[in-house]
Amino acid sequence: MDALPATIAAPVEYRLEVKRSVFLAHLAPAVSVDEADAVVAARRKEHWDARHHCTALILGPHADRQRSNDDGEPAGTAGAPMLEVLRHREVTDVVAVVTRWFGGTLLGAGGLVRAYGSAVSGALDAATWVDRVHLTRVTADAPHAEAGRVLAYLHTWADTHRAVLDEPEYGSVARLSLRVPPELVATLRADIAALTGGAVRAVEGETVVFDRPRAQEHVSGMPAGCGTMAP
Incomplete structure (x- = not known):
């Protein structure tokens, strides 16, 4: 039988700072779009003072439902690299939200891609895998x-x-x-x-x-x- 992608057991957070910009990654289990949307809405409400809440999600036993959102960051610099990390780590039924507080220094497209991807990767490293x-x-x-x-x-x-x-x-x-x-x-x-x-x-x-x-x-x-x- 083909191997199935893994998931995570519980929500996890990981904080990353780059040139005074703070990236707070939050990963949570989710088995439906409604559950994932509820996680995103809760993060927006909790951290209302942040400039961006970028998201990526993968759902389904075979990871066949995928979505990402840059939430105001330059196109392709936030949600896409977050989603790529989830794909590469072969995880499903998970939603990732990276909340960013701007530190006053522009990071450039490459810096944003690295920061958002690294934040999700760090959260996955800290997670309990199933x-x-x-x-x-x-x-x-x-x-x-x-x-x-x-x-x-x-x-x-x-x-x-x-x-x-x-x-x-x-x-x-x-x-x-x-x-x-x-x-x-x-x-x-x-x-x-x-x-x-x-x-x-x-x-x-x-x-x-x-x-x-x-x-x-x-x-x-x-x-x-x-x-x-x-x-």
């Missing part, structure tokens, strides 16, 4: 006498195979289930059979898109939330 992946549900019904041992094994298996372990369901038997990358379903079935001598059988279910928080990595040399660009 990977969207295809995972297949696999269930296994285990006798209560075996459930503890099987569950402990599945905890370890999930950690080492980037799978997600669901909460067990207890009835006449213990129903254990995992969300597994499709290419590893056969491996899991074989491992459960080997563990239990064939007494517990794993059953493959549906494959769905699942949001999985990404392990955090150090991606920027600057502390999250601040930054300075050389003139």
